Amino acid sequence: MNRFLTVVCLVLTINAFINASSYEEEDDVLVLHVSDFDAAVAEFKYLLVEFYAPWCGHCKQLAPEYAKAAKSLKESNSEVRLAKVDATIESSLAEKFKVRGYPTIKFFISGEPVEYGGGRTGEEIVNWLKKKSGPPATTLNSVDDLANLKKSADVVVVGLFKDLESDAAKQFLSVAQTVDNVVFGISSDSGVIADAAVNGDNSVVLFKSFDEGRNDFDGSLNADEIKKFIHANQLALVTEFNQETAQKIFGGEIKVHNLLFASKKSADFDSILAEFKEAAKGSKGRTIFVLVNSDSEENERVMEFFGLKKEDAPTVRLISLGNQDMNKYKPESSEIKSATIAQFVEDYFAKKLRPHLLSAEIPEDWDTQPVKVLVGKNFDSVARDKTKSVFVEFYAPWCGHCKQLAPIWDQLGKHFEGDSSVVIAKMDSTANELEDVKIQSFPTLKFFPKDSDEIVDYNGERTLEAMVKFVESNGVDGAAPAEEDKEEHDHDHEDGHEGHDHGEL
Numbered sequence: 492m493n494r495f496l497t498v499v500c501l502v503l504t505i506n507a508f509i510n511a512s513s514y515e516e517e518d519d520v521l522v523l524h525v526s527d528f529d530a531a532v533a534e535f536k537y538l539l540v541e542f543y544a545p546w547c548g549h550c551k552q553l554a555p556e557y558a559k560a561a562k563s564l565k566e567s568n569s570e571v572r573l574a575k576v577d578a579t580i581e582s583s584l585a586e587k588f589k590v591r592g593y594p595t596i597k598f599f600i601s602g603e604p605v606e607y608g609g610g611r612t613g614e615e616i617v618n619w620l621k622k623k624s625g626p627p628a629t630t631l632n633s634v635d636d637l638a639n640l641k642k643s644a645d646v647v648v649v650g651l652f653k654d655l656e657s658d659a660a661k662q663f664l665s666v667a668q669t670v671d672n673v674v675f676g677i678s679s680d681s682g683v684i685a686d687a688a689v690n691g692d693n694s695v696v697l698f699k700s701f702d703e704g705r706n707d708f709d710g711s712l713n714a715d716e717i718k719k720f721i722h723a724n725q726l727a728l729v730t731e732f733n734q735e736t737a738q739k740i741f742g743g744e745i746k747v748h749n750l751l752f753a754s755k756k757s758a759d760f761d762s763i764l765a766e767f768k769e770a771a772k773g774s775k776g777r778t779i780f781v782l783v784n785s786d787s788e789e790n791e792r793v794m795e796f797f798g799l800k801k802e803d804a805p806t807v808r809l810i811s812l813g814n815q816d817m818n819k820y821k822p823e824s825s826e827i828k829s830a831t832i833a834q835f836v837e838d839y840f841a842k843k844l845r846p847h848l849l850s851a852e853i854p855e856d857w858d859t860q861p862v863k864v865l866v867g868k869n870f871d872s873v874a875r876d877k878t879k880s881v882f883v884e885f886y887a888p889w890c891g892h893c894k895q896l897a898p899i900w901d902q903l904g905k906h907f908e909g910d911s912s913v914v915i916a917k918m919d920s921t922a923n924e925l926e927d928v929k930i931q932s933f934p935t936l937k938f939f940p941k942d943s944d945e946i947v948d949y950n951g952e953r954t955l956e957a958m959v960k961f962v963e964s965n966g967v968d969g970a971a972p973a974e975e976d977k978e979e980h981d982h983d984h985e986d987g988h989e990g991h992d993h994g995e996l
Contacts, residue, residue: 513527514531514574517558517575518558519561519562519565519573520557520558520561520574520575521572521573521575522574523540523575523581524581525581525583525584528576528581528584531572532599532602533602535570535571535599536601537569537572537599537600537620537624538571538572538573538599539571539572539596539598539599539620540573540574540576540597540598541553541574541575541576541594541595541596542575542576542578542584542585542588542590542594542595542597543575543576543577543578544577544593545577547593547594549593550593552611552734553594553611556611556613556616557573557575557613557616558613560573560613560614560616560617561573563613564617564620569620569621570624571620573616578590578595588604598623600623600624607619608671608742609671609672609738610738610739610742611734611735611738614644615672618644618671618672618673618674619671622667622671627667627668628663628664628667628677629674629675629676629677630677631649631676631677631678631680631683632678632683633680633682634682634683634686636676636683637649637676637678637683637687640676641698643674644674645699645701646674646697646698646699646700646725647673647675647676647697647698648674648675648698648721649675649677649678649696649697649698650663650667650675650676650677650694651677651679651684651687651693651694651696652677652692653692653693654692655679657692659712662712662713662717663712663717664677666714666718666721669718670718670721672725672738672739672742673725693712694707694708695708695712695717695720697720697721697724697725699724699725701727702727702728706720706724718744719744719776722744722745722776723745723775723776724775725739725743726739726740726743726779728772728775729751729764729767729771729780730779730781730782731782732750732781732782732784732790733787733789734789740779740781741812743779745776745777745779746811746812747778747809747810747812747839747840748780748781748809748810748812749770749774749779749780749781749809749835749836750780750781750782750783750797750807750808750809750810751764751767751780751782751783751827752783752794752797752803752805752806752807752808753782753784753785753804753805754784754785754801754805755784756786757804763805764782766828766829766832767780767827767829767832768780770830770832770836773836774833774836777836777840778809778836785799785801792889795921796921797819797849798849798922805827806825806827807822807827807832807835808820808847809836809839809844811839818846820835820839820844820845820846820847822835846926848867848924848926849922849923849924850866850867850868851866851868851919851923852866852868853866853868854866857869861901861907861908862900862901862904862915862916862917863904863914863916863917864916864917864918865883865916865917865918865923866918866922866923867923867924867925870923870925873914873916874914874916874939875939876914877941877942878912878941879911879912879913879941880912880913880914880938880941880962880965880966881913881914881916881939882903882913882914882915882937882961882962883916883917883937883938883939884896884900884916884917884918884934884935884936885917885920885928885930885934885936885937886918886920886933887919887920887934888919888921890933890934892934893933896953899954899955899958900915900917903915903959903962906955912941913962920935928946935948936948936949936958937949938961938962938966938970940965941965945966947966948970949961949966949969950969950970951968951969951970
């Protein structure tokens with residue numbers, strides 16, 4: 492019997508080795524195809540899969556960080572493996588898992604997929620996966636364990652409890668389970684508690700490699716208060732915006748962001764940043780202060796979003812990212828002083844500020860072509876003229892889908908050129924904004940019917956015939972597509988990140 496068991500174990504080991512090595516790999520990342528995808532999902536208890544497109548810029552930026560995470564997990568003998576699928580080739584897999592943009596990342600736990608909700612750096616990927624595949628907090632049994640945890644990430648949160656079965660400890664662990672982008676540790680060891688230099692039976696400390704180095708929690712030990720403490724202290728007083736920090740900035744609970752646009756090459760940059768950082772001290776927990784380097788080409792889109800050019804730096808803008816609306820605010824003073832900036836933020840919370848809306852100047856020839864050109868300053872007089880039906884395309888100059896639509900939109904303008912009751916128009920929404928019309932993606936098509944205050948969204952096919960029919964039906968035919976059509980429309984907006992994503996400015 493013992494010999495039989497030995498043979499069985501040997502066969503299973505050989506089979507496991509064969510199976511594990513049968514997948515194509517690149518930089519420790521499994522390269523999966525339709526032919527072996529199901530086998531991999533069945534074999535690995537924890538499998539993170541990136542659906543990507545070779546031409547996608549976001550995917551290219553993610554690739555080295557994704558490989559770094561894969562190597563780290565593999566070297567630590569983790570149960571978690573990382574994989575990728577070229578969704579442009581393996582289209583049936585992309586359709587099966589409803590891939591609508593790139594990269595789309597899904598985490599398979601025992602074959603069941605869940606959406607990935609972590610960051611885009613190797614460290615953030617590993618931390619998120621450890622959280623989802625193991626205990627939410629690392630148990631610290633020695634001072635060395637605490638030291639190693641501090642070294643593992645820029646921010647770690649440690650719960651120190653005399654009794655790990657106490658309600659306070661359970662509240663702490665519930666937070667550790669739900670906050671994905673932070674490393675947690677927990678201990679009841681007297682040596683660890685002494686080394687952390689805390690008093691009392693229950694303490695929470697946030698250790699960080701920047702600013703003041705640590706923050707001690709002094710509130711009521713319940714989940715909501717602990718979360719607020721972490722969100723208020725996990726970022727630096729001023730965080731520089733880039734691809735690595737975008738998730739931390741926009742994925743958190745704080746939705747009011749104060750942005751400094753400044754050139755890091757300027758002679759007075761250090762003094763400007765010092766003033767901005769000083770102002771940030773009074774807004775911890777309410778506002779995230781962000782530095783946007785105006786020298787970086789990667790930030791040109793961000794500056795365009797705020798209607799800014801390089802020569803406008805240094806300047807400050809505040810943005811509020813609500814559930815439905817998003818508003819931008821401009822300070823009255825151009826002075827970059829801590830007191831001025833702090834007052835600007837206080838005025839926002841006191842509701843003393845009006846949103847700052849961009850508008851280009853009205854072109855002299857705005858109405859000489861079949862498609863009329865609208866800007867913020869002439870929008871209401873044209874689009875809300877109740878004597879006419881007005882169909883407006885809200886576009887971005889860089890948007891690929893907008894460029895594809897442009898010749899068809901021109902044809903639509905020519906079709907109705909002789910009808911004085913219909914206006915076909917377009918507005919560059921990167922240079923013009925409206926207080927009561929919010930544009931979430933490009934192109935967005937909205938219809939303003941004659942003799943009505945209604946605004947009708949067009950969600951039909953982007954063909955001349957379909958849009959002519961929509962206008963002639965007074966905004967009825969094409970306003971509410973079938974579910975299948977809607978999926979295709981959504982794919983157009985999001986595929987390749989052509990849609991305007993406010994979450995990434």
